[in-house]
Amino acid sequence: MRVARGILGKLLVSTAGPRPLAGRIVEAEAYQGADDPAAHAFAGKTARNAVLFGPPGFAYVYFIYGMYFCLNVSCETDGTGGGVLFRAVEPLDSYAGLPGGIAEMRELRGLSATSPVALIASGPGRLCQAYGITRENTNGLDYTNPASPLRIEDDGYRVGKILATPRIGVRKAAERPLRFYLADSVFVSGKR
DNA sequence: GGAGCGATGTCCT
DNA sequence: GGACATCGCTCCG
Numbered sequence: 001m002r003v004a005r006g007i008l009g010k011l012l013v014s015t016a017g018p019r020p021l022a023g024r025i026v027e028a029e030a031y032q033g034a035d036d037p038a039a040h041a042f043a044g045k046t047a048r049n050a051v052l053f054g055p056p057g058f059a060y061v062y063f064i065y066g067m068y069f070c071l072n073v074s075c076e077t078d079g080t081g082g083g084v085l086f087r088a089v090e091p092l093d094s095y096a097g098l099p100g101g102i103a104e105m106r107e108l109r110g111l112s113a114t115s116p117v118a119l120i121a122s123g124p125g126r127l128c129q130a131y132g133i134t135r136e137n138t139n140g141l142d143y144t145n146p147a148s149p150l151r152i153e154d155d156g157y158r159v160g161k162i163l164a165t166p167r168i169g170v171r172k173a174a175e176r177p178l179r180f181y182l183a184d185s186v187f188v189s190g191k192r
Numbered sequence: 193g194g195a196g197c198g199a200t201g202t203c204c205t
Numbered sequence: 206g207g208a209c210a211t212c213g214c215t216c217c218g
Contacts (some may be wrong), residue, residue, distance in 0.1 A: 029210070038210070048203070050216045065211050066200025072210090085210055169210055 003056075003075045004030035004084045004180050007152065009159035012089055016130045016138075016149035021101045023089030023121055024157065027181040027188045029167045031072070033081035036173035041081025043098070051140055052081045054151055059126070059150060061139040068125030071133055073143055073152070087179070088122045090187040091130065105130040123189040160184045 007025055014021040033052075040062065041052045051060040052074050060072040060083055076082035093102045105120050106113060109129050121127040128134075133150075143152045150169035161183040166174055168190065183186045 031210070040210080043204080046203080062210085063201065064209060066202080068207095068211050070210060087210090123211070167210070171209090 001030040004028045009157045010047050011153045013151045019100045019104050020095040020098050022092045022095035026090050026185040027088035029085045031083050038170040052083045057144040059138050059141040061135040070124040071128050071130040087124050088189045091120045096128040118187050
């Protein structure tokens with residue numbers, strides 16, 4: 001939960017493709033371990049969720065509803081399951097002086113050049129599509145390694161007000177306010 | 193603009 | 206066999 005709040009405002013950067021893709025994280029959800037029935041880590045370690053039980057700062061990607069991927073970061077200390085789901089980013093058009101990130105994201109999403117930027121990565125499935133993330137190419141990557149193709153970076157941005165609500169799309173422990181987002185952002189998923 | 197629903201793979205019971 | 210941390214399309218008002 002501390003991580004889910006703290007990660008807001010940071011940059012999610014991918015250098016896996018032809019152009020760097022960057023977005024500011026505006027929405028995230030916390031999933032705890034043994035005491036959180038909604039968490040993938042709840043039922044214990046399996047081949048699928050093993051990354052959640054490893055050291056913090058690694059990418060956990062899973063496939064859902066037969067069509068979409070969702071991106072997480074492992075959070076708890078080595079041996080304990082827990083993670084944070086990235087739900088939305090504000091796409092940034094240039095990174096390290098290299099422009100074109102938004103056009104690239106639109107292409108990956110199959111969106112037209114005039115589609116609203118707010119629809120590019122406002123939702124966990126959309127976000128993965130916009131970054132070209134699959135379980136195969138991303139699961140297990142180290143976000144904190146400068147040489148990693150997928151990183152979380154702090155560019156000094158100061159976040160404004162953070163709001164907490166129940167998590168989206170979960171049926172178990174549905175009342176817990178573990179979804180966090182930047183109140184001022186128009187790039188969060190769902191309403192606004 | 194909102195509710196309903198189908199698509200479709202993988203995991204767990 | 207059913208549930209699933211989703212999305213976008215269709216139908217209705």
